Amino acid sequence: MKNATLSALGQSLAQRLPYEFWIGWRYTRAKRNNHFISFISLTSMVGIALGVMALIVVLSVMNGFQDELRKRILGVASHIEVRGFEPSLADWQHLQQQIQSIPPKAVASPIEGVAPYIMAQGMLTHDQAVQGVLIRGVLPAQESTVSELSTQMKLGQLNDLKAGQFNIVLGSDLAMALGVRVGEKVVLMAPQGQVTPAGLVPRIKQFTVSGIFQVGMYEYDAGLALIHMEDAAKLYRLGEQVSGLRLKLADLFMADRVSQSLVEALGPNFYITDWTQQHANFFKAIQLEKRVMFIILALIVAVAAFNIVSTLVMAVTDKRADIAILRTMGATPQSIRKMFVVQGAMIGIIGTVSGALLGVLLALNIETVVPWIEHTFNVQFLSKDVYYISDLPSKLMWSDVAAIVGLSILLSLVATLYPSARAASMNPAEALRYE
Structure with missing residues (x-):
């Protein structure tokens, strides 16, 4: 059949x-x-x-x-950055509230998080090892809303960064190059110096390593260190000012359109960039x-x-x-x-x-x-x-x-x-x- x-x-x-x-x-x-x-x-x-x-x-x-x-870069970097035309940004709290109050319908993609940051260069030393690093001052509670660093911690936690305790979180390759472990001390030297009778002396502060993160991207694992934003403001003498605000979007591919909407909403007094401009070459x-x-x-x-x-x-x-x-x-x-x-x-x-x-x-x-x-x-x-x-x-x-x-x-x-x-x-x- x-x-x-x-x-x-x-x-x-x-x-x-x-x-x-x-x-x-x-x-x-x-x-x-x-x-x-x-x-x-x-x-x-x-x-x-x-x-x-x-x-x-x-x-x-x-x-x-x-x-x-894209995933690794934007896990550490921001979708959009809002900065002033001056090196630092004053009255950032009001600007943060203004951005958060923008209705979702006014932008192409909802803004999921807004966090202030301080970005500066420095040099870390431990024993005989010396490494140039990029210092990012953050507020741990707000930083987790704009980046994935809190989930990339290999040792310790991002919330271990407390104001006034001068703790520091290092990338895994940076910690290996310096030969330090959690709990040990490192010395951070800021390039902005102090004028003394002996000449120009860089500002120096000792920090305690409270955590180590591993993003899986060598550029960040070997060259980025995080400290509390208030500690960064004291070391670099910024007072109440910050370098800018970092934004995270629900849809990162709408970053360019959201940037245009922010320019219209905030006016021409701010410099707004998105990840498509900052990392376009890659x-x-x-x-x-x-x-x-x-x-x-x-x-x-x-x-x-x-x-x-x-x-x-x-x-x-x-x-x-x-x-x-x-x-x-x-x-x-x-x-x-x-x-x-x-x-x-x-x-x-x-x-x-x-x-x-x-x-x-x-x-x-x-x-x-x-x-x-x-x-x-x-x-x-x-x-x-x-x-x-x-x-x-x-x-x-x-x-x-x-x-x-x-x-x-x-x-x-x-x-x-x-x-x-x-x-x-x-x-x-x-x-x-x-x-």
């Missing part, structure tokens, strides 16, 4: 599809006396599959890098690299696809007797053309689908495969001392997969145009003359 049903379905399908399809499909899977044609056909399939797989994996890794870089570089890699790897697919031309040209020569017989039986040139288009399309589709499946499988497991390769062969592809991200992330986007598959199949179809036209123009009498 089951075999009868399958046979009926097969007959129904055969009746619906044109005979050109079945002949082209038979040419694709039939065993040929000329093994060289089969070899070139197999090479074309493998080349297309490898090209498609490489394109999917590389674009997924580039997407992963872009997403991971993301533009990744986007450019992604486009270049797409073009380069697409050439691999194009070369493999145009191997179909040589395959079909030899197939046309090999099947000239069959073509002549089909023509004498009433097949039109258009039908002959369709047969070889089907044959070439099948080579491209089989290679494309195989490469897409392998590429998707590898892209979804790249974070497992790469560590296994590094462990097995004792190598490290991305050193954290050199690269911003030491892991190899991957983010598969189905729109990229669809574009790659579409491009590969299109190139395969283009490669069939000349051989199929040559087969359609063949004269049956000439083809049978020497048979």
Whole structure:
């Protein structure tokens, strides 16, 4: 019963599809006396599959890098910064209330958090180690509303920063470079000096390490230190002033539109920047690299696809007797053309689908495969001392997969145009003359 049903379905399908399809499909899977044609056909399939797989994996890794870089940068940096045109910002409490009172409908994305900060440079010393750092003075309770540092603490807590206690939180690589642990003392030197009879002397203050954070981005882990904002104001003699306000948005991709809304709401007396301006070079570089890699790897697919031309040209020569017989039986040139288009399309589709499946499988497991390769062969592809991200992330986007598959199949179809036209123009009498 089951075999009868399958046979009926097969007959129904055969009746619906044109005979050109079945002949082209038979040419694709039939065993040929000329093994060289089969070899070139197999090479074309493998080349297309490898090209498609490489394109999917590389674009997924580039997407992963872009997403991971954005997440790590914006986990420490701010979506939007509001500063005055002077080095410091006075009456920041009123400005903070003014920003928080802006109705969500007035901006493109709701403002989830607003926090003041003091940003300055300094130099940390411990024993014989010296490191230049970027000092950020924060209010721990408000800082957690604009950054993810409170969740990135490796030792201690961000709330351990208390006003007047002169505690400091260091990045993990910075703490390692200084050779300090939680509870030990470091000396912070501010470049703004004091004028004494002996000359200009930098301001020096001893801090206690109360915590260590690890963002996973070397730039911050090795060069950022956090102290309480009141301690920073005392050390750098800012009084009640701050460097600016940091904002966090519900949708970070609306930062540029929210910046424009803030300019209209706050007036021209403030300097407002967003993350797309501050870190534009990173993301533009990744986007450019992604486009270049797409073009380069697409050439691999194009070369493999145009191997179909040589395959079909030899197939046309090999099947000239069959073509002549089909023509004498009433097949039109258009039908002959369709047969070889089907044959070439099948080579491209089989290679494309195989490469897409392998590429998707590898892209979804790249974070497992790469560590296994590094462990097995004792190598490290991305050193954290050199690269911003030491892991190899991957983010598969189905729109990229669809574009790659579409491009590969299109190139395969283009490669069939000349051989199929040559087969359609063949004269049956000439083809049978020497048979």
